[in-house]
Amino acid sequence: MNTFKPVFTAIALAIVSVAVAPAARAGDTLLMQRVQQEKAMSLPQKGMSMADVERRFGAPTSKLDSRGGGSAKQPVINRWMYPGYIVYFERSHVIHTVLNTPAGNNTNPQSPK
Structure with missing residues (x-):
């Protein structure tokens, strides 16, 4: 049985999570800016x-x-x-x-x- 596979999978998931997190925050920021823009418009x-x-x-x-x-x-x-x-x-x-x-x-x- 290969014991490295679960460790490798956990590391890969951690790297993906870190890489995706800034993109989610950027998307949230854009959504917040759009909501503010809509509120300012008639x-x-x-x-x-x-x-x-x-x-x-x-x-x-x-x-x-x-x-x-x-x-x-x-x-x-x-x-x-x-x-x-x-x-x-x-x-x-x-x-x-x-x-x-x-x-x-x-x-x-x-x-x-």
């Missing part, structure tokens, strides 16, 4: 109606196709694009506003995920 707030959003922020650059609506448990989700952010509505009220980021996580919202 964005549509949860609960606002579509009419309120359009009156306060103007017409969106585009209104994307709605999703869902197949049942009461899957309400219609509407998405409006503005320069720099996307507003998500459940039926006709804001549920979330998301900043467009260079990270690539919402650069093509028209494609289903």
Whole structure:
């Protein structure tokens, strides 16, 4: 039986943990910066109606196709694009506003995920 294998595995895991830890902290820092940026911006707030959003922020650059609506448990989700952010509505009220980021996580919202 090879007694070096468990020791080698433990050492390898320790090295990987140390290497990944700074990346996790950097990701946390970027997320915190993004949250602070969102708080500083004037964005549509949860609960606002579509009419309120359009009156306060103007017409969106585009209104994307709605999703869902197949049942009461899957309400219609509407998405409006503005320069720099996307507003998500459940039926006709804001549920979330998301900043467009260079990270690539919402650069093509028209494609289903």
